[in-house]
Amino acid sequence: MTAAQRALRVGGLQPFxxxxxxxxxxxxxxxQGCPWRCAYCHNPQLQPRxxxxxxxxxxxxxxxxxxxxxxxxxxxxxxxGGEPTADPxxxxxxxxxRALGFRVGLHTAGMLPRRLRALLPRLxxxxxxxxxxxxxxxxxxxxxGVRASTKGGAAAVRESLAAxxxxxxxxxxxxxxxxxxxxxxxxxxxxGELASAGVARYALQIGRPxxxxxxxxxxxxxxxxxxxxxxxxxxxPAFEIRRGA
Ligand code: SF4
Numbered sequence: 001m002t003a004a005q006r007a008l009r010v011g012g013l014q015p016f017x018x019x020x021x022x023x024x025x026x027x028x029x030x031x032q033g034c035p036w037r038c039a040y041c042h043n044p045q046l047q048p049r050x051x052x053x054x055x056x057x058x059x060x061x062x063x064x065x066x067x068x069x070x071x072x073x074x075x076x077x078x079x080x081g082g083e084p085t086a087d088p089x090x091x092x093x094x095x096x097x098r099a100l101g102f103r104v105g106l107h108t109a110g111m112l113p114r115r116l117r118a119l120l121p122r123l124x125x126x127x128x129x130x131x132x133x134x135x136x137x138x139x140x141x142x143x144x145g146v147r148a149s150t151k152g153g154a155a156a157v158r159e160s161l162a163a164x165x166x167x168x169x170x171x172x173x174x175x176x177x178x179x180x181x182x183x184x185x186x187x188x189x190x191x192g193e194l195a196s197a198g199v200a201r202y203a204l205q206i207g208r209p210x211x212x213x214x215x216x217x218x219x220x221x222x223x224x225x226x227x228x229x230x231x232x233x234x235x236x237p238a239f240e241i242r243r244g245a
Pocket of ligand 1: 034035036037038040041042043044046047081082083109
């Protein structure tokens, strides 16, 4: 059996959400495994690829069967993670979900652009994480724990963004921000890059401390400063800020 024929490795399930796929009621399937080690990761239990199937989480065949029972109640299924594109079984899982009549969304950090490009014709919506200014390989590496020279760093995200732009699939870019990681200059640099790339939708998610930042202060209400927010809105009129992400 090839890796693509093995069942998707499921690390978690959110059976119902109104906020993870714009304008749709969705279930979120959390895929096990992520090669990155972001300082603020809220799902570190999803980082290792090979772990026993958690007892409380249905394996993919059971989950697919449950999704079949949700037809008419849900509009969409979102694959999140971990990093869903790191699982070679994702394309088949996406096809199985589409065959049930659901729209399909993907949350990705864009680390595997070739896999993302191949998947795009099967997707209805994508949320792309932008961890740091895409021209700043060193800052990107320090946030993700992935060496700047490593395949799958900021260069991969640049490639994924270009693939998304070319595909016509609706998408949003979003950045999880904490003052210990991203100052105003970095946030404005990200917004500038996205504006230059013609990105329409961008969200800043002000993160609660987690992972290696667990002991860090909760970001103050004035982070980022008002003038930074104004600059972001000037660059990206559809900019949105989400607190407590
Ligand atoms: S890319 Fe996402 S899942 Fe992977 S370590 Fe970073 S925050 Fe966690």
